[in-house]
Amino acid sequence: MQNLAERVIIERKGAVAHVRLSRPEKRNGLDRPMFEAIREAGRALATDTSVRSVVLSGDGPTFCAGLDFKAMMSAGPAAIPALLARPEGDEANLAQSVAWVWRELPVPVVCAIHGAAYGGGLQIALGADIRYATPDAKLSVMEMRYGIIPDMGASKTLLELIPPDIARELTYTARVFDAKEGLSLGLVTALHDDPLAAAWQTAEAIAAQNPDAIRAAKRLYREAPRLSSAESLKLESELQIPLLGSANQLEAVQAAMMKRPAQFQDPASESEKLEP
Numbered sequence: 001m002q003n004l005a006e007r008v009i010i011e012r013k014g015a016v017a018h019v020r021l022s023r024p025e026k027r028n029g030l031d032r033p034m035f036e037a038i039r040e041a042g043r044a045l046a047t048d049t050s051v052r053s054v055v056l057s058g059d060g061p062t063f064c065a066g067l068d069f070k071a072m073m074s075a076g077p078a079a080i081p082a083l084l085a086r087p088e089g090d091e092a093n094l095a096q097s098v099a100w101v102w103r104e105l106p107v108p109v110v111c112a113i114h115g116a117a118y119g120g121g122l123q124i125a126l127g128a129d130i131r132y133a134t135p136d137a138k139l140s141v142m143e144m145r146y147g148i149i150p151d152m153g154a155s156k157t158l159l160e161l162i163p164p165d166i167a168r169e170l171t172y173t174a175r176v177f178d179a180k181e182g183l184s185l186g187l188v189t190a191l192h193d194d195p196l197a198a199a200w201q202t203a204e205a206i207a208a209q210n211p212d213a214i215r216a217a218k219r220l221y222r223e224a225p226r227l228s229s230a231e232s233l234k235l236e237s238e239l240q241i242p243l244l245g246s247a248n249q250l251e252a253v254q255a256a257m258m259k260r261p262a263q264f265q266d267p268a269s270e271s272e273k274l275e276p
Helices: 032-046 069-074 079-084 094-104 120-126 154-161 164-173 179-185 195-207 211-226 229-240 247-258 270-274
Strands: 002-004 008-013 016-021 053-058 109-113 116-118 130-133 138-140
Touching (some): 016 195, 032 094, 094 154, 109 120, 130 179, 138 179, 211 247
Parallel strands (some): 116 138
Antiparallel strands (some): 008 016
16 A cells, blocks of 8 residues: 555555545545645556556545645645646646546546545546446536636546537536436446445456557547547557557457456566667
8 A cells, every 4th residue: 555645545456556535534625735646646557567457536425525725725825836837848737637647547547436526526537537426426617616717637528528518517607416417418437326346346347358458448549539530540550450469469369268367468667668
């Protein structure tokens, strides 16, 4: 178990990593240490080739209630600029990175939502590949209530999931809606009385697949929406060719034919790829 700044806990069970937002006394509200810990967790997992899927959840009574305004205000005038600063070479600033890091992660992320996912909390959840929620969980694009706009990746993640007019209505009104409506809108993948157990089940099913193919599939679905039809079809082929005939792909075929669990090899790390 790894505890990052007493804000985020990472646990491992086989090839599945469980990332828990762990500031339950503040409903997992986002202060600067929480932002930094979430980003650090995502970056650490991105370089660990033994991780094949990730479960993302929140400790306590709620997933994440969004920005902790009191903590940010008490941190002084430099707190907000620190969130918005964009380091050279980084695509996202610190605030955006806590949601975007899950998009950039090379393996799938399954998010379990309970209690509330408001504002920044919802945007973090939208960064995941799959979202399970309790039927009574409360969601909101809540930033407008505080006189600001969603700025943690929602301009991409939200608009990829729902029609622009629905995104506008949710943003302009900042209204709270339950996960049942979230399911009908397309923001929630499925409803579960125990979304964490369901997330684990899905993450373990993903981890049992060819890890090379899973990573290729995530890259395909991440990049294809930005491409033309010709570019998207080309990307499919570029990602497929290295899989065909590879050791893990042949193992997948043999395991399927013999009706046994597959024994896959983890992808090589960047350092291993550079070794002669």
